[in-house]
Amino acid sequence: MTPDLPEANESLLSTVAAPAIWAAHFLLSYITAAVWCAKVAGADGSLVAVQRAISLYTVLALAAIGLIGWRAWGRHRLGDSPPPHDQDAPGGRHRFLGFAGALLSGLSALAVIFSALASLFFGSCR
Amino acid sequence: MIDADPTPLAEAPPLELQRAQAERLRRVWAAPTGWRYWSAVNNTQVGLWYIAVAFIFFLFAGVLALLMRIQLARPGNDFLSAELYNQTFTVHGSVMMFLFAIPIFEAIAVTLMPQMLGARDLPFPRLAAFGFWCFLIGGLFLSGAIFFDAAPRGGWFMYPPLTSRYQPGIGADIWLLGFSFIEVAAIASAVELIVGALKCRPPGMRINLIPLYVWYTMVGAVMIVFAFPPLIAGSMLLEIERAFDWPFFDATRGGDPLLWQHLFWLFGHPEVYIIFLPSIALVAMIVPTFARVPLRGYTWVVLAAIGTGFLSFGLWVHHMYTTGLPGISLGLFSAASTAVAIPTGVQFFCFIATLWAGRVKRSVPMLWVIGGLAVFVLGGLTGVMVALAPFDFQAHDTHFVVGHFHFVLIGGAIFPIIAGLYYFYPLVAGKLLSQKLGTVAFWLVFVGFNITFMPMHLSGLRGMPRRVFTYPPESGLDALNLASTIGAFILAAGIAVVLWDVVRPKKAQRVAPRDPWGAGTLEWVQEMPGEDWGIRSIPEIDSRYPLWDQPHLLRDIDEGRFYLPDAQEGLRETLVTSVIDAKPLQCLRLPGPSYLPLAAALTLGGFFIFGTFHLWALATGSLVASTGVICVWLWTGTAAKPTQATKDVGLGVVLPIDAAGPASVGWWAVFVTMLADVTAFICLVFGYFFFWTVHDDFPPSSSPGPGVLWPTVAAALLSASWLLTLLARRWNGRDRAGAFYGALGVAVLFEVAGSAALLAGPWSSGLQPTTHVYPALVWLLVGWTVLHVAVGVVMQLYCLLRRARGVLTAGHDLDLHNVVLYWHFTFFTAATTTAVIAGFPLVAR
Numbered sequence: 001m002t003p004d005l006p007e008a009n010e011s012l013l014s015t016v017a018a019p020a021i022w023a024a025h026f027l028l029s030y031i032t033a034a035v036w037c038a039k040v041a042g043a044d045g046s047l048v049a050v051q052r053a054i055s056l057y058t059v060l061a062l063a064a065i066g067l068i069g070w071r072a073w074g075r076h077r078l079g080d081s082p083p084p085h086d087q088d089a090p091g092g093r094h095r096f097l098g099f100a101g102a103l104l105s106g107l108s109a110l111a112v113i114f115s116a117l118a119s120l121f122f123g124s125c126r
Numbered sequence: 127m128i129d130a131d132p133t134p135l136a137e138a139p140p141l142e143l144q145r146a147q148a149e150r151l152r153r154v155w156a157a158p159t160g161w162r163y164w165s166a167v168n169n170t171q172v173g174l175w176y177i178a179v180a181f182i183f184f185l186f187a188g189v190l191a192l193l194m195r196i197q198l199a200r201p202g203n204d205f206l207s208a209e210l211y212n213q214t215f216t217v218h219g220s221v222m223m224f225l226f227a228i229p230i231f232e233a234i235a236v237t238l239m240p241q242m243l244g245a246r247d248l249p250f251p252r253l254a255a256f257g258f259w260c261f262l263i264g265g266l267f268l269s270g271a272i273f274f275d276a277a278p279r280g281g282w283f284m285y286p287p288l289t290s291r292y293q294p295g296i297g298a299d300i301w302l303l304g305f306s307f308i309e310v311a312a313i314a315s316a317v318e319l320i321v322g323a324l325k326c327r328p329p330g331m332r333i334n335l336i337p338l339y340v341w342y343t344m345v346g347a348v349m350i351v352f353a354f355p356p357l358i359a360g361s362m363l364l365e366i367e368r369a370f371d372w373p374f375f376d377a378t379r380g381g382d383p384l385l386w387q388h389l390f391w392l393f394g395h396p397e398v399y400i401i402f403l404p405s406i407a408l409v410a411m412i413v414p415t416f417a418r419v420p421l422r423g424y425t426w427v428v429l430a431a432i433g434t435g436f437l438s439f440g441l442w443v444h445h446m447y448t449t450g451l452p453g454i455s456l457g458l459f460s461a462a463s464t465a466v467a468i469p470t471g472v473q474f475f476c477f478i479a480t481l482w483a484g485r486v487k488r489s490v491p492m493l494w495v496i497g498g499l500a501v502f503v504l505g506g507l508t509g510v511m512v513a514l515a516p517f518d519f520q521a522h523d524t525h526f527v528v529g530h531f532h533f534v535l536i537g538g539a540i541f542p543i544i545a546g547l548y549y550f551y552p553l554v555a556g557k558l559l560s561q562k563l564g565t566v567a568f569w570l571v572f573v574g575f576n577i578t579f580m581p582m583h584l585s586g587l588r589g590m591p592r593r594v595f596t597y598p599p600e601s602g603l604d605a606l607n608l609a610s611t612i613g614a615f616i617l618a619a620g621i622a623v624v625l626w627d628v629v630r631p632k633k634a635q636r637v638a639p640r641d642p643w644g645a646g647t648l649e650w651v652q653e654m655p656g657e658d659w660g661i662r663s664i665p666e667i668d669s670r671y672p673l674w675d676q677p678h679l680l681r682d683i684d685e686g687r688f689y690l691p692d693a694q695e696g697l698r699e700t701l702v703t704s705v706i707d708a709k710p711l712q713c714l715r716l717p718g719p720s721y722l723p724l725a726a727a728l729t730l731g732g733f734f735i736f737g738t739f740h741l742w743a744l745a746t747g748s749l750v751a752s753t754g755v756i757c758v759w760l761w762t763g764t765a766a767k768p769t770q771a772t773k774d775v776g777l778g779v780v781l782p783i784d785a786a787g788p789a790s791v792g793w794w795a796v797f798v799t800m801l802a803d804v805t806a807f808i809c810l811v812f813g814y815f816f817f818w819t820v821h822d823d824f825p826p827s828s829s830p831g832p833g834v835l836w837p838t839v840a841a842a843l844l845s846a847s848w849l850l851t852l853l854a855r856r857w858n859g860r861d862r863a864g865a866f867y868g869a870l871g872v873a874v875l876f877e878v879a880g881s882a883a884l885l886a887g888p889w890s891s892g893l894q895p896t897t898h899v900y901p902a903l904v905w906l907l908v909g910w911t912v913l914h915v916a917v918g919v920v921m922q923l924y925c926l927l928r929r930a931r932g933v934l935t936a937g938h939d940l941d942l943h944n945v946v947l948y949w950h951f952t953f954f955t956a957a958t959t960t961a962v963i964a965g966f967p968l969v970a971r
Contacts, residue, residue, distance in 0.1 A: 096334035118457035
């Protein structure tokens with residue numbers, strides 16, 4: 001059966017929420033490291049505090065992306081509109097948007113992990 | 127189940143009616159003839175001019191490349207002087223990037239998107255024409271300079287202090303002002319494309335049915351909105367430094383050249399993807415046609431487009447690995463630079479899967495597509511190499527990088543664009559290009575390209591630097607460079623064959639059959655040769671490949687069985703639909719031919735061109751004239767009072783003619799434009815905090831700063847005027863004319879007073895912008911804000927006048943909604959400026 005899926009409940013913004021969180025995580029990590037090295041620790045200073053901060057950002061970002069991805073996947077599982085979701089019907093549109101959101105969440109999570117990994121390899125501001 | 131959408135008329139309208147409808151449509155959409163032809167604004171004309179001019183610039187920059195290759199053919203050559211070589215590589219890179227790659231994307235999109243969307247035209251035809259004229263004027267100005275030995279010579283990225291202190295002439299000014307002008311045009315086109323893709327789709331073309339080309343275009347256009355403003359901001363800083371000696375990049379007075387690099391590459395790296403995505407979009411249209419099956423992994427390709435769009439903004443520092451930033455910063459950007467390979471790879475696997483699933487038909491477009499993909503993959507792999515900082519330290523500024531990015535840009539853009547040329551040419555000209563010439567051209571270009579650019583990787587690894595006009599003999603570079611030069615001429619011969627194929631007389635050649643490739647997407651419903659009306663009647667769409675899946679689609683469109691089959695009122699019209707489900711919302715009246723876009727571009731161009739020569743009186747005069755022309759354009763051409771409230775668009779659907787606020791396309795255009803504007807502003811604020819990180823003492827404790835009093839007064843006055851503007855809209859809606867006039871009038875007074883108060887801050891404490899970067903930044907933020915308030919005042923006066931003349935009424939208030947939207951952003955600008963200049967010094971000390 002196809003549930004009731006009005007257009008008003010859909011949004012393109014929710015589809016790009018996960019990559020937006022990646023962007024925030026990325027920018028925040030970069031700014032934290034840059035400001036720490038420039039204003040606090042100095043050119044040879046220790047980065048341990050920054051690593052902790054980036055770890056915290058990473059946990060938060062991954063949690064948020066996970067939640068968005070989980071919800072998007074839930075939308076994708078709703079209804080029985082068959083793939084590749086190319087029907088001119090609310091069901092196809094709904095599952096498509098859910099799937100796109102889930103895929104973008106996956107990519108964003110991966111990109112966040114990439115950034116976090118990079119921060120693990122640097123012990124100092126050099 | 128498909129749905130309960132309206133179905134086309136069961137019976138065709140009588141033949142006589144069909145003929146009369148077609149005749150009316152033809153008359154309404156006809157391009158002007160004779161000398162009035164240049165006032166055309168229809169996408170079928172403007173798009174064609176746009177493509178033609180972009181290609182001419184491509185050929186021009188290509189000739190410059192050949193000159194460089196001649197110079198480098200043997201060691202110690204003196205074909206070009208060092209000075210002329212500097213101009214040549216600067217103009218080659220700049221023209222290819224700014225006058226070919228970006229404009230050709232917008233040109234192709236302006237031409238094809240209405241056809242793909244079954245729209246009569248995009249929502250702002252005059253804006254597209256304005257964009258084209260700006261591009262042409264700015265492009266001629268910039269390219270022409272090299273014939274007067276006055277061209278820029280600082281490289282396409284114009285690094286200061288080279289360009290700020292060591293290159294007096296006007297070359298750098300031409301670059302900075304010329305390109306700022308062209309970027310205005312690029313943003314104008316981006317606005318047009320975004321709003322067109324979101325709001326002008328045919329009924330039924332839900333978000334899951336959009337042609338992939340349109341997805342990519344939308345992503346590319348959104349990227350322009352966020353990527354170009356950093357460059358506009360940077361160019362403004364550099365030009366102000368050159369013209370007025372405000373020391374933004376002068377290290378002796380607190381400035382820092384690295385700020386330029388941040389701003390430039392914040393633009394420059396996304397730019398590469400702005401070029402790549404819309405080009406690969408052509409591949410996404412061509413592959414399914416020749417594989418004879420729908421593209422596999424539609425959603426995955428959408429993921430790739432959006433994902434690349436985001437990630438590409440996290441790569442800019444990988445152009446700055448050798449500037450001495452902390453290792454962790456390099457690591458973060460290296461991570462993002464390698465991550466972006468993932469979505470790029472995903473779309474390639476989708477293309478391969480599609481080719482695998484289908485039975486591929488051999489054709490010239492496919493040849494170019496496959497060649498392009500192969501070349502791009504190699505460029506992508508060297509891209510991952512230079513994304514790794516330790517490797518980049520070695521390869522930076524060598525010919526290895528030159529080889530890398532030519533593989534990426536030519537494989538990712540030129541090959542797909544030529545594939546697109548062979549594929550879409552019949553839509554534009556009604557004739558097919560030659561299969562034979564296309565094949566010959568392909569092999570010349572493919573072989574020539576590899577002979578040119580493959581050796582550059584080696585010469586680079588052997589230590590040949592970029593941008594140096596010669597090299598010593600016996601340095602192991604002779605043979606490699608000679609090979610590159612020979613290859614370049616083979617490549618050029620291939621391009622010459624393509625050019626000949628396009629311009630050769632085709633009078634005797636048969637008109638191409640309709641949908642000559644048997645494609646499934648909507649643009650191929652076009653008649654051969656095409657009509658100016660775009661589409662005979664706007665269809666109801668049920669599929670990603672309507673020509674394959676919807677029976678009788680061509681017949682129903684041609685017989686006018688769908689929407690808007692007629693132009694009874696003699697006006698240009700198209701449909702506006704909803705963003706997600708493409709439900710019809712409005713019958714949008716579009717403007718016809720006009721010289722106003724040309725006049726606006728000429729006068730605005732005058733401002734930039736006279737400014738380059740420091741002819742301030744003429745520049746100011748041009749700016750005033752351009753403001754006047756734009757006001758006339760708005761007054762006579764936009765938000766006209768509709769002659770009727772609603773219109774029956776066919777199939778029992780009755781739509782309003784008028785819309786305001788978020789329901790209108792104009793509101794969306796203002797919103798997108800202001801996003802670009804506020805991005806530029808944020809870049810300036812970033813500059814302020816950038817200097818805080820590089821200096822121990824910033825704001826300098828010796829400087830009094832603008833104080834707290836005047837900025838606070840300004841913030842209060844400007845906030846009040848923003849609230850009054852909001853109230854004015856409400857009171858206008860309730861038809862309380864007195865309250866409306868009062869609120870807007872007082873708002874204008876507050877704005878004048880607020881601007882004066884804002885200027886009084888740095889003025890009263892005697893901040894001298896030429897002494898140090900700090901006062902320069904404070905004045906800059908204040909100036910930026912005052913300028914925005916001044917534009918806001920003009921808008922409010924415009925609304926007051928519109929209401930007084932009875933054009934703006936309680937029920938017809940599109941203008942006022944847009945002005946309020948502008949004021950939301952201006953309020954943000956004013957609030958941020960005052961918080962930064964008055965508040966931050968208190969926190970920092």
